[in-house]
Amino acid sequence: MILLSQYMDTLKPSLYEYLDYRQYLRDLYTSLNKKEERRFFSLRYFSRAAGFSSPNYLKLVMDGARNLTQKSIRKFSRALKLDSEETEFFENLVYMNQSPSTEEKNHYYARLSQSQPYLEAKGLEKDQYEYFTQWYYAVIREMILMPHFRENPQWIADQLVPKITGREAAQAIELLVRLGLLRRDPQGRLEQAERNITSGEIVRHLALCNFHRSMMQRAQESIDAIPGEERDISAITIAIHTAKMPELKKKMAEFRKEVHALLGDEKGPNAVYQINFQVFRLTKISS
DNA sequence: GAATCATATTTCCGAATAGG
DNA sequence: CCTATTCGGAAATATGATTC
Numbered sequence: 001m002i003l004l005s006q007y008m009d010t011l012k013p014s015l016y017e018y019l020d021y022r023q024y025l026r027d028l029y030t031s032l033n034k035k036e037e038r039r040f041f042s043l044r045y046f047s048r049a050a051g052f053s054s055p056n057y058l059k060l061v062m063d064g065a066r067n068l069t070q071k072s073i074r075k076f077s078r079a080l081k082l083d084s085e086e087t088e089f090f091e092n093l094v095y096m097n098q099s100p101s102t103e104e105k106n107h108y109y110a111r112l113s114q115s116q117p118y119l120e121a122k123g124l125e126k127d128q129y130e131y132f133t134q135w136y137y138a139v140i141r142e143m144i145l146m147p148h149f150r151e152n153p154q155w156i157a158d159q160l161v162p163k164i165t166g167r168e169a170a171q172a173i174e175l176l177v178r179l180g181l182l183r184r185d186p187q188g189r190l191e192q193a194e195r196n197i198t199s200g201e202i203v204r205h206l207a208l209c210n211f212h213r214s215m216m217q218r219a220q221e222s223i224d225a226i227p228g229e230e231r232d233i234s235a236i237t238i239a240i241h242t243a244k245m246p247e248l249k250k251k252m253a254e255f256r257k258e259v260h261a262l263l264g265d266e267k268g269p270n271a272v273y274q275i276n277f278q279v280f281r282l283t284k285i286s287s
Numbered sequence: 288g289a290a291t292c293a294t295a296t297t298t299c300c301g302a303a304t305a306g307g
Numbered sequence: 308c309c310t311a312t313t314c315g316g317a318a319a320t321a322t323g324a325t326t327c
Contacts, residue, residue, distance in 0.1 A: 056315085059317080
């Protein structure tokens, strides 16, 4: 029995590599079940170890047909032989996955990202997440292009509307450099580096939700904070068929590219603007 | 308090395997 | 070689929680 659990440990995928607990369970199940001819880790075996009387419970959870409750999380972590740190991580993972709102997801992700083993496994991912949590990171990266740009945290902070603190600006530069979105030329001046933010699906999705929420908030504030000639907020409300959505998305993508190509190249910008695109449904779909 | 949704258990059935 | 038994997975059903 001791040998069996030791053997199990060597095949177990590392929990901290995952931000999707169902994926973790699937990988764990396949690696313990299919790889070897010894198929000791069956659904039934798991249910026995966890104290479920239904043999297929793990299967239902893996398929997303069942969620886990506080009680069943404990049963799972016992059967998976997780230590107390792993159990806590697993618990937050489950709650993050099952939260309906991005606010809650953020809350649980914040807890996950404090875990030391997670940082060791996915340290950069935390930076990538951070990049999308504050609207001004992207803005500062663009500000570099302005000829009168000064690499002085307080100056940068004062240029932004709304203002941020000098400390935040300094930390922003550090983050952008760490992410490879900014680099220093031979003279030590900051310049943009072409680099895509690549993070796992889960973090990317959560981070983008935060980013857009944050930028829409700026848009809302701009109605009062920015004079009319310096903004253009327009909208249409229109009834269309669901099938038209791909076409609409394509049009919007084209326009984004067009704007970028037409205006993005210009020498000597003197300010940074944000252009938001939003389309969303306001009624239920009738068939 | 009925209706609906989600969770947990029971039942069913095919495949593999051990025993006669 | 056949049959009984066990195992694995999925569907059906019961139970509990939540909503209106």
